[in-house]
Amino acid sequence: MSDLPVVVVGAGPVGLAAAAELAGRGQTVLVFERGAHAGAAVAQWHHVRLFSKWSQLVAPAARRLLEPRGWRAPAGYPTGEEWARLYLRPLAEALGDRVRFGAEVVGVARRDRDRVVDAGRDSEPFTVHVRASDGREERITARAVIDASGTWSVPNPLGGDGLPAIGEAAASDRIGYRVPNLTDAEVAARYAGKHVVIAGSGHSALTALVAFAGLESPARITWLLRRGAAGTVFGGGDADQLPARGALGMRAKAAVEAGRVQVVTGFRTDEVERAHDGRLVLRSSAGQRLDAVDEVVVLTGFRPDLAWLSEVRLELDATLQAPVALAPLIDPNVHSCGTVYPHGVKELSHPEEGFHLAGMKSYGRAPTFLALTGYEQVRSIAAAIAGDLESAGRVELTLPETGVCGGSGVFDVSTEEVSSGCCGIPANSEPLTLSAPPSR
Template structure:
């Protein structure tokens, strides 16, 4: 295949979420031909899964500038820039119109099953960089596709792989057996069926980020009208001065307010915090309730439901034939990992980055958006937009633009586990030192057998 032939091939973008669609818009703006493959039946399919959750960022901060230009040319009406959209608002008022503006460049109902170099598995060196990528996919009706591509941008996110309740990164014993009583998503308590699942029940909420805050606040509101509704908040670490975020100091005000609302739920007695509890086993009791057992043998009281909100992980299985340079801890690109490592990075912003930090040994393949962060818990949509702006410039040969930084992120004013993000995507993270531990009563534990 000649160089001209390779240039004429599309750039395959995996995922029609916010960052994937922004990537397509930037590629079009650069005169390149994107082909977006989306597993769901609508643009922003995973965003729609948390349609009820409000973002911390305003409309001004979650609309990509180049995508906006494309939409405006189609007569799109911009939402109020100062308002805070929900996931559903974001999908319906922005992502869906953007996918429609991109037209047949977006293919829905198409799940990517594998990516490789044409005629080369990951072992073969010969002429590797000269071969196009071959992208295998399956449609909802079972048809198999093979698409040749000059480059691949994986914006598929991490939503499909939620973290387990187990404190060691693996599923706790009994976690799969009791899956019907465990959810890994923020429940929509406006839905009558969901409300009935938790009303008057004792629910464990495992996790320490914004998803846990949102859930604690929702359950506290439910408790005001449904007696007996109570939450047991399971934290793997202690409660410290940053547990609830930055409050009024947070430059994402909606996130600061959420942390304060979660603290109010605990202070009002609607939730009890159980600290230093790393789940090892989920055990059924004779009366049908569940008990969580920690690695140190301590136990909770009887529970009706468990909501596990311990972050998400990248699905790398369909990229197995590519030579990705990933950090061994975070599963993020090695050049990006030091900037986002929650074990070491300083508080505040993550330095804006682009193609340079996202390159791999495998030329012209990029992980972008939340997937680029691997297991790191912090992400903003505008960070993803800057990533794909830089990558589109690099693929178009404009290396000066690719290296230029065109983004200024808001500082958080926070040290702790929430991090930077727009949506419920966090894990329990550490950050810059050990803040003073707050005194909080730990209840609901026993060292003896579970109560039946």
């Protein structure tokens, strides 16, 4: 199978980094992207500024490919639009016809073998089923597949049990699942002076809180947290080795402490009801009620789309839907550090030899993914595919610390229950507990 290409699914930051790594090792590679251009998903959050600097957002293999063409990384912190326009699209151009747009991968299997068949499985290549934007279909035979398609297309719902709350779909005209672009006058007008509920506790939720708190025509902002206390939700502050990430948490904390945000903890949405005036009523499974809600911004994370991988034998953690060897490193039930040991092909392999999940999709439902992590993942995977096992097993990355240790990343516990931080560092900071009674 050495003459067959390696197929990469997704022309986002990690998928293109994988292609650059493989191309640099003389491997034949094809990238399939269902969008019309590189970074199609990144472009959908074009208004959001990253908390990683340009130097942390350019893959080493991409830099080796781009700099001989006269490309130089800008300085500072890009927005999603700038990351796509100034880096991802030039990288796709440098990769040339290795990247195909308007081509959606709708299935992967072993040639002439469904997932049940053992006989001859390991000696057969993959067949990658591709559907073009005009509906045409083709099958590509591949020696290996790297799925870097991300999770952007499958946001988690508002419902506290992982399924949509009762009435959530019917209220979709007032519920969004992305950080709104409040720099757009038309979008800002939709929320101005309204009662806006933000659900979620990650960096996207913090970004939204800061943006809404800064509106000239301020909205009434209610922040719903499923956890029982705010705890470590604001991050590590000055201790965060990504200063912009620490600053984001401090700005969100300042907005809360200034009274611009009402915080409701322990609220796990069970039902969304339409009131007589068209606004929404949110009810929790514990009987809490939140009335007169104009808009809901759901920022509860994402999950992987595994439906088109039904014929591939994956070994996924039952909790996170991440590779079983990776899951213990990233499980938010175990820690809230957000600090993950660098990992590569060893942790990302599956029973289906030659198939790898990489990038955000490799994290399953776990949060806090950094581009640097994805770049190290595909460096290791590409080395293994090329037969360089020594390089594949070597760690070539040190990740920045978040400055947060101690407690559970999903449901905060009291400091009495935590004797030491999850990273082995004493948890010497008191968790900030913020709560407010539901509005009537």
